[in-house]
Amino acid sequence: MRPEAGTKPERFSPTAYAAKLQSDRGAAPLLATEDAAPGALDLRALTEEARHMLAAPRGWSEEERKRYAEKLNRAVIGFPQERAELLAIISDWIIKKRLQHIPHGSLPYGTLAEALFAEVIGLNVLELVLRHREGLEEVQVVGTRIFEVRDGRAVKSAYRFSDIAQVERIQQNLVLFNNDRINPRKRWAEVLLLDGSRVTMTGFGFTAQPTLTIRFYTVRRFDLETLARPDYRTIDDAVRQMLLCIVRARFNMVVIGATNTGKTHLIKALISAMPDEERIVTIEGRYELRLQRDFPEKNVVEYEAEEDDPLHGPRQAFKLALRQSPQRICHAEIRDEDANIYVRACTRGHEGSITSVHANTLEDVPEAITDMCMLDGRGMNPSRLTKRIAEHVTQIGFEMRMVGESRRLVRVGEFAVEGGEIAVRDWARYDEEADAWKLPLGLTERAWERIRRMDPGGYGWLRGLREASGC
Numbered sequence: 001m002r003p004e005a006g007t008k009p010e011r012f013s014p015t016a017y018a019a020k021l022q023s024d025r026g027a028a029p030l031l032a033t034e035d036a037a038p039g040a041l042d043l044r045a046l047t048e049e050a051r052h053m054l055a056a057p058r059g060w061s062e063e064e065r066k067r068y069a070e071k072l073n074r075a076v077i078g079f080p081q082e083r084a085e086l087l088a089i090i091s092d093w094i095i096k097k098r099l100q101h102i103p104h105g106s107l108p109y110g111t112l113a114e115a116l117f118a119e120v121i122g123l124n125v126l127e128l129v130l131r132h133r134e135g136l137e138e139v140q141v142v143g144t145r146i147f148e149v150r151d152g153r154a155v156k157s158a159y160r161f162s163d164i165a166q167v168e169r170i171q172q173n174l175v176l177f178n179n180d181r182i183n184p185r186k187r188w189a190e191v192l193l194l195d196g197s198r199v200t201m202t203g204f205g206f207t208a209q210p211t212l213t214i215r216f217y218t219v220r221r222f223d224l225e226t227l228a229r230p231d232y233r234t235i236d237d238a239v240r241q242m243l244l245c246i247v248r249a250r251f252n253m254v255v256i257g258a259t260n261t262g263k264t265h266l267i268k269a270l271i272s273a274m275p276d277e278e279r280i281v282t283i284e285g286r287y288e289l290r291l292q293r294d295f296p297e298k299n300v301v302e303y304e305a306e307e308d309d310p311l312h313g314p315r316q317a318f319k320l321a322l323r324q325s326p327q328r329i330c331h332a333e334i335r336d337e338d339a340n341i342y343v344r345a346c347t348r349g350h351e352g353s354i355t356s357v358h359a360n361t362l363e364d365v366p367e368a369i370t371d372m373c374m375l376d377g378r379g380m381n382p383s384r385l386t387k388r389i390a391e392h393v394t395q396i397g398f399e400m401r402m403v404g405e406s407r408r409l410v411r412v413g414e415f416a417v418e419g420g421e422i423a424v425r426d427w428a429r430y431d432e433e434a435d436a437w438k439l440p441l442g443l444t445e446r447a448w449e450r451i452r453r454m455d456p457g458g459y460g461w462l463r464g465l466r467e468a469s470g471c
Helices: 014-024 043-055 062-076 080-096 112-120 126-130 164-177 237-248 263-272 314-321 339-346 362-374 382-392 445-454 456-469
Strands: 136-142 145-150 153-160 188-192 198-202 211-215 253-256 280-284 300-304 328-331 354-356 396-403 406-418 421-431 436-438
Touching: 043 080, 043 112, 043 164, 062 080, 062 164, 080 112, 126 136, 126 145, 126 153, 164 188, 164 198, 164 211, 237 406, 237 421, 237 456, 253 263, 253 362, 263 354, 263 396, 280 314, 300 314, 314 339, 328 339, 339 362, 339 382, 362 382, 362 396, 362 406, 362 421, 382 406, 382 421, 396 421, 445 456
Parallel strands: 253 354, 253 396, 280 300, 280 328, 328 354
Antiparallel strands: 136 145, 136 211, 145 153, 188 198, 198 211, 396 406, 406 421, 421 436
């Protein structure tokens, strides 16, 4: 159509045309325009520029650069102070580029800085979830669906993403700010924050849909007294004193329980009861226990063993750990590869060590570890190995479980070989009907003697408890 005489022909603007296409599709325009003027703001390009501006390392030292990357990660997953700092950085950057007065279209933000912040840092609908942080332990995203874990229970969130691209954008922000990647060649990533919060991500091809799991670090105090408080009730005071006896008598311990039942919390509470001067070595696939952070006075060496790296894997970590004079070893979880090494460590003088293992009941634990040990192809007698594990590696077992909305230590048992078979003798059990702990005190004579020798005070208390119950 030709322009009327006397009027200037309207110049074609690619940005205005692209904005119109976006508007016709019912989406907010990525290209903001003002009367379709040439040189209108290209928000998409500016978003990418801002993203890379923020991702550039900052600081004079490696420690400063690490803390800046930490700040970016915390801002992305909703920590308010870091978000305010990053918004200020973006605002300053916009002012330096003299863009603060340029319109940014019909996007629902008060300023251009807020629009860029939402694209580069914002978590979309997850921000609505994170507004209610009280009691929030975990956020689980599967495709567009969101689940919230509070008090150990996962419930479907009232919110969800409108499309998977929004989840993938958040993933890309997190990996970019962590100097990592998630793409067709590497379809997963993990981000671990200094406070213990952990973000695990998977992409298409590794899982059927992209996933994003944020596990928050919510606990600030780890000791047996805290677990016995009325607001926790993981144990009661009698069980607390029993656990102190077990720690002081240097029994080797194993913890079982489903996810989110409090296994890590119990392990750290038991470690808190160990003398600060004792050398403790921890070996984990990912730093989760963080003993140096929570117990700065303890003599702790922490290993992060990468399973796929022979030079820094569990075997090498154990090899070096055993040369560093450990008195106790804390192995976060026994896995196939390192089961034999942990068994050898527990039978060669490192008494009082502790680990966890996947098993349905305490009775299954020795056999489960035996199965892992047999995988390396050595010619071992499985029956003899199982008995050795029961007597020397998993001397005392703890079972954790969710009871209602509370995490409970529901069973304390001693592994023993009776009549050629493995048996678990209960020292304490939680009775759900009575909502109380029962103490059958089924200690073997061997256990009584060990406690008498290594913890005379605890021995006297247990004997008095047994006599009072008429056992």
